[in-house]
Amino acid sequence: MNDTFDGGCLCGEVRFRAVGAPNWILWCHCQSCRRHSGAPASVFVAFEHKAVSMTKGKITKFNSSPGVRRGFCARCGSTLTCENERFPNEAHYHVGAFDRAAELKPTGHIFSEERLPWLHVQDG
Numbered sequence: 001m002n003d004t005f006d007g008g009c010l011c012g013e014v015r016f017r018a019v020g021a022p023n024w025i026l027w028c029h030c031q032s033c034r035r036h037s038g039a040p041a042s043v044f045v046a047f048e049h050k051a052v053s054m055t056k057g058k059i060t061k062f063n064s065s066p067g068v069r070r071g072f073c074a075r076c077g078s079t080l081t082c083e084n085e086r087f088p089n090e091a092h093y094h095v096g097a098f099d100r101a102a103e104l105k106p107t108g109h110i111f112s113e114e115r116l117p118w119l120h121v122q123d124g
């Protein structure tokens with residue numbers, strides 16, 4: 001599989017391209033992701049650093065907690081990435097950043113214990 005997934009921020013200042021299949025795609029229900037995205041839950045697409053190249057601009061990053069860096073567009077504020085030093089070889093991209101997000105379907109959940117009680121997602 002040699003798929004190419006292009007993505008970027010809302011304003012177009014930041015663009016990137018991921019090549020190949022992601023390592024995993026998962027829902028994250030943690031409070032930190034909720035704060036960063038403003039959404040009730042996030043879906044992350046994990047790509048190896050070496051699978052992704054920036055095609056325009058750069059992702060601005062800040063440390064949200066020890067060992068965790070979150071990325072966004074400095075111009076429009078779009079939520080883009082989360083990196084955890086426990087997974088040094090990959091970055092986790094918010095699924096909504098990809099042009100073809102419909103093809104990036106999550107297969108499970110993490111931090112389910114922090115899920116908002118009124119949020120119900122149908123798997124499958």
Ligand SMILES: [Zn+2]
Pocket residue numbers: 009010011012013014073074075076077078
């Ligand atoms: Zn932007």
Ligand SMILES: [Zn+2]
Pocket residue numbers: 028029030031032033034042111
């Ligand atoms: Zn999270």
